[in-house]
Amino acid sequence: MNTEKILKKVYHSVRPVKYIFRKINRFKWWCFENFLSDKAFAQKKFKTGMGYKLNLESPTSLNEKINWLMLHDRTPLHTICADKYAVRAHVTKKIGDEYLVPLLFHTDDPSRLTPENLPEIPFIIKTNHNSAGLEIVYDKQKTNWSKVRDKFTQLLKQNYFTASRQWQYKNIPPRIVVEKLLSDNHGNLPEDYKFHCFNGKVRMISVDKDRNTNIHSRTWHDINWIRQPFSWSNKRKNNAGYTDPLDHDLPKPKSLEKMITLSEKLAEDFDYVRVDWYNIEGKIYFGEITFHHSGGRCPILPKEWDINLGQELKFIKSSQSKI
Template sequence: MKNLFYKFYHKTLFGNLIRFLYHLTKDRIWPDKLVVKVDYKRRLGKSLNLSHPVTLNEKINWLKLNNRNPIYTICADKLEVRNYISSKIGEEYLVPLIFSTKDPSEIKLERLPDIPVVVKTNHDSGGVFIIRDKNDIDYTKLQESLQRRLKINYYLKSKEWQYKNIEPKIVVEKLLMDSSGNIPEDYKLHCFNGKLVFTQVDLERHKNHKRNLYDIEWKRIPCRWIYENGDDIPKPLNYAKMKDLAEKIASDFTYVRVDFYIVSGSIFFGELTFNSESGYGKFIPDSYDLYFGKLLNIDMTSKKG
């Protein structure tokens, strides 16, 4: 039966028409819950259990559909989150801000400093432009790209509610670099119910993306999460400090991923993510989806199904 459905959905003209109409209309017409269920089935090949979620991906999707606290909107906003982080752990952990604006035409040669910067939008996933030399940029093309990004409501695509009401802006920050001039690795600390459970390290993201997961003792977790594993990464010298900072930030949330960079021994905050991989991240072996899910306690009292 499964093979027959696959052939109908992917190999027939009518099936292709259904898929086309779904993707054309899902952003604005289909209910969030239905879109999430369909996308989960399409991405992971199994049905999403929202009545009794047990795996990590199921619980992330349940949280995606049920968390409606305004603090999530503030903390998903890459500009507004700076005030939240400053109040929780201190402004010394923030990447230096150059300026912010709503107008793409403000991103021009005379407004940028004589240092490498990153230009990004505050309201979506992606939308990052790295400028190492401000004299070597096509500003018309960059402004046009930013204008297109500002018109995107990422919630319509992802159904991640926290992005729905963010006012789109452009943020210009200093570009963090290591002693070799490379962008430093970022450490993504996944916190469940205010406590660190595992750390994600992504490698060679712009070449041959690989990913390792480490437990709280910095032992490699023997699984893959979407990407193949890479070479082992030594535990950061200030790992204990990162863990402490992440748990202070995570104390307000059921589940959150806290990203940090380390540059010359100093820790810098990256961003907060509340629905990692949008709840569609495949684990190999699949048992780790259940393993991590059992460690996350979500509030079931207001569950609607």
């Protein structure tokens, strides 16, 4: 048995050793998140995710350019758009409020998450200031509200900037948002259409099916709904593989042209942005605005497509940003 196998056996079989290693690892991550500069943080995370050194002096790939934007493209509008509550007013101003998911309740006080304050219909509870942390409620009478309140008490204390160094999250006032739960005619959660915009124009569209499951997939199309020959995948829930494209075609969604038009309207202020939509039998709802897809550190495969797409993205608006 080699040294590595012996150490793994000791780690998994001797509880005090496992405990000590976990404490050391958590301390290392705490130091990593709190003491590295934004640039050093980006370089470290990029190398871990991509397997090679990040080039910030003359970025060429799409992932490299996203990291450059993360460090250099910072405006108050980025914070507004990343705030899942404040963005509603921005969307209303740009395209109208008819595309917003119905807002049922909002608060900055988790103790107000009680059945009396919430509707009878299914809804989703989420925070406005990070990219995770939600609770789907189908029946409020069967929900453990003490557990939900504890969960959101902890979530409100977090600052997603610390863990991601995505500046737009840094100054968002934490809030809890409750929206109507969208579902199709069969009661299923709707597919998630993500419109990736380069310099104000939709370049590609990803369709996320079966989100937050072990079969989550992400399939790519252009604006004419032609399948694209690349993947840009994340790890699935429970590490059950990756969100690779499906091996069959997906039907062109109703109101595709409308979603493209609205996405480009919302994207006109930025060099790169992702605008998300839900589409239920042609009725479209705005999802969110994201500036740094997957943190700019998930491989696009084949690798040449990372370069090809990067060459298409130009730094125009970002040259006017103030850090």
